[in-house]
Amino acid sequence: MSLRRQIRDESDFDQLPHNIPISATIADIEEKKGFIDYFRFVIEVKTKGGSKYLIYRRYSEFFNLHQILESKYSPENPEKPGPNTCTLPTLPGKIYIGNKQEIAENRIPELNTYMKRLLGLPTWLLLDEALRMFFYQTDQDSQQRPQALRRLRPPTRKVKTVKPPKKDMFSSPRAEGTVNNQTGIFPESFVKIIKPLPESDSEGEGGGYTYSCLRCFLLTPSGVEARDVCVQEDLTSQPSHKELLARMSDVFKVDDIALNYRDPEGDLIRILDDEDVQLMIKEARGQQGNVKRPVNQFPWELHVTMASDLSVYSSED
Known part of the structure; x- marks a missing residue:
């Protein structure tokens, strides 16, 4: 130069x-x-x-x-x-x-x-x-x-490791689950730890993360598989159709799927775009008082089907 x-x-x-x-x-x-x-x-x-x-x-x-x-x-x-x-x-x-x-x-x-x-x-x-x-x-x-x-952080000296005290039930990572609208602790053999509990109250306000639960179902000819998906989004949040499609594909490990919700009559309605997601949430909130749910569960549920399967929808003769 x-x-x-x-x-x-x-x-x-x-x-x-x-x-x-x-x-x-x-x-x-x-x-x-x-x-x-x-x-x-x-x-x-x-x-x-x-x-x-x-x-x-x-x-x-x-x-x-x-x-x-x-x-x-x-x-x-x-x-x-x-x-x-x-x-x-x-x-x-x-x-x-x-x-x-x-x-x-x-x-x-x-x-x-x-x-x-x-x-x-x-x-x-x-x-x-x-x-x-x-x-x-x-x-x-x-x-x-x-x-x-x-x-x-600058490099620090290696310090002597102090043996931690014996863990009890409340100091170990824990998981809760919901079955038939009842929430409780699951046996360890039924739980896969995705993220352990934080060591301090530094994560999130009020100590620890606040999770919301989304109930979703995979409908196949062999039966129905139910999952509860935990997210950090607030119960009032509205995800996009693209986000939900990607998450459900990852949860159930399947491709070429379609998202659906059940209307007040119990019929499946296919979700095609963000406007359909907004309609699903609006209808679910309107029926919120009629269904008893855990306080941290979204008022709407997702029903996942294969994109090519049209037999799940009600049709008039």
Whole structure:
């Protein structure tokens, strides 16, 4: 780089606002359990003015940002000729198969490199609205409480391990289940531990996570299989048709499925889009007082069938 170019770039940088992000590092990953389970990256952002804060972003948000920047500034885009073009860093590609946690962990060094190179591009690109919004700490970001910040902690000495006290029933991980509207503790042989209880009250408000339960059924020629799916979404939340379809496919390990709900007459109604999901929730809430449910269970239920099976629907002769 010539001395004249370097002086110009330094001058441009001095004129940037103090809240412009200049570096970002992934501090940890966190699992988000909802209608679709996913991992998000906890990112520490540093601004030109010296402030630091945390933001929470999914890989899909990285991907969307990259698509926007490519459409605006990539020199290979024939629709956007002009002086404001630059070669963007390479974003790690999408991965469709594999353990979600391992995929997220393996992406950390690649995404760190991507962010470092992205924020090291010409200063005029740092003013791009999409880029600034990606690194901006929203109100939702500021209200989050990180579970841990493993990658920001300095190395520590190995300390002597103290043998933990003998566990009793209340200190061990526990699971509750509901059968015939009665909730109780299941025997250990019937339980698969997905996530142990937190060691402290640092997770969530009031200590621990608050889970909601969604009752769902798989209808096949061989019978009906019932499942209770736990999510962290509030009982008033309305998932999208796409989210529910993906979650049910994962729960029952089947593809080419259709979602349904039962109307007040007991007939199955196929759900085709988000408007149908809204109608299902509205009808379920209207009948909420007629059905006794646990306090943490959604008022609506899902009935999963094969997409090609039309025999489950009532038809007039």
